[in-house]
Amino acid sequence: MAAEAAVGQHRRHLDGAAAWGVPPHVTVLFPFVEPALAHRPETLDAIREAVRVVPAFECSFAETSWFDRDVLWLAPDPAQPFRDLTTGILKAFPDYPPYAGAHDGSAPHLTVGERRLADLSALTEAEQEVSVHLPCFARIDTVLFIEGASAPQSWRVVQEFPLATYHRP
Numbered sequence: 001m002a003a004e005a006a007v008g009q010h011r012r013h014l015d016g017a018a019a020w021g022v023p024p025h026v027t028v029l030f031p032f033v034e035p036a037l038a039h040r041p042e043t044l045d046a047i048r049e050a051v052r053v054v055p056a057f058e059c060s061f062a063e064t065s066w067f068d069r070d071v072l073w074l075a076p077d078p079a080q081p082f083r084d085l086t087t088g089i090l091k092a093f094p095d096y097p098p099y100a101g102a103h104d105g106s107a108p109h110l111t112v113g114e115r116r117l118a119d120l121s122a123l124t125e126a127e128q129e130v131s132v133h134l135p136c137f138a139r140i141d142t143v144l145f146i147e148g149a150s151a152p153q154s155w156r157v158v159q160e161f162p163l164a165t166y167h168r169p
Contacts, residue, residue: 006136
């Protein structure tokens, strides 16, 4: 993702998912199906059908934001296509609410850092350094289905799913 240049060095130290091998991303749905179901054809087909109706799109990450003062993140613009992807996957897999129902899941975001890994001053410093590299732009034309554990470099791409063909207005 294009945001790697802006956030990569900070994520490596401030975002636990980066240590697991998760690239910079905007989460569509987490947690998701257990590993025994992840590779089943019916699971992969349901994901494919859910995301193929959302057109590929371009987005920018132009500003930072915070969840309380605990998580520093980049806001994608537009955010609605990410919400549409989440809604589609959730319709296909209603037993897996975003963040296990702990949060409403309505704020698509790219995590830069978490307070559980650093103090507020480190996150604030990261925010200032990241802001210098904004905006960054990305073309979103696939959804990655990834899996792994809370272990270093354990996350891998299971499959990529294309979005609907993008047509410029």
